[in-house]
Amino acid sequence: MASDQSTNPPIMEAKTRHPLHxxxxxxxxxxxLKQWLKEEELILSRVSHKESQIDSVRREITQLYIFFFLFHSISLLLLFHASSSSSPSSASASSACKRSWIPSLCALLSSLGIIWAVRYKSEVESHLEKLLEREKEDAKLLRKCVEELKKKGIEFDLLKEVDALRRAKSLRVESKPVRKWSARDFVTLFFFSVSCLVLAMIRLILCD
Incomplete structure (x- = not known):
């Protein structure tokens, strides 16, 4: 009986100890715990890197927007200036109109190239955003497990919780919604419409 009483305090003391101890x-x-904390740090580092990549891609897309409008604005101004300063004879006007396909083709190819670049960069941005979302989900799951481990201490079931974490990662299915019109599609359509308008203005300037 005395031995039972002597062993009870250490057991109670072990149960009441802080989980971190x-x-x-x-x-x-x-x-x-060390492994999870290190993995969480690595995930946060990858999240920061992905965010900087997304910011860089967005800056490049903005630069493409600016270049698109600057290119067509300068091209139209130069064509208008050349058309205004040229001799107003009907022969030269007819010759310029016949050669209007040259600047039109250059403008069209340049527009298509810029539109393709914008579309490509937009797809890269979308892909990086999906990767970033996945990394944040991993960080959230891992943070939850770390908190549970710190809260439960030795009562934390290693096999059960680790298996649950692996299962949550493996069963995570990336949602693929039905393809609809997105902002990127409208941007592409807008740029294509502007390109067609520029072609019409080139024809109007050289053949007027």
Missing amino acids: QIADTPTHKLL
């Missing part, structure tokens, strides 16, 4: 005294829990 319990983890520090348990090699497996301690190692797992």
Whole structure:
């Protein structure tokens, strides 16, 4: 009876110890906590890197927008200036009108090239956003497990919780909604419409 009473206090003391102290005294829990904290740090580093990549791609897209409008504005101004300063004879006007396909073709090819670049960069941005969302979900799952481990201490079931974490990652299915018109599609359509308008203005300037 006396021996039972002597063993009860250490047991009660072990149960009432702080979970972090319990983890520090348990090699497996301690190692797992260190591993998860290191993995969480790596995920946060990847999140920061993805965010900087997205910002860089968005700046490049903005530069393409600016270049598109500057290119066509300068081209139209130069054509208008050349048309105004040229001799007003009917022969030269007819010759310029016949050669209007040259600047029109250049403008069309340049427009298509810029539109393709914008579309490509937009797809890269979308892909990076999906990767960023996935990394944030991983960080959220891992943070939840770390908090549970710190809260439960040695009562944390390693096999069950680690298996649940792996299952949550493996069963995570990326949602693929039905393809609809997005802002990127409207931007592409807008740029194509502007390109057609520029072609019409080139024809009007050279053949007027």
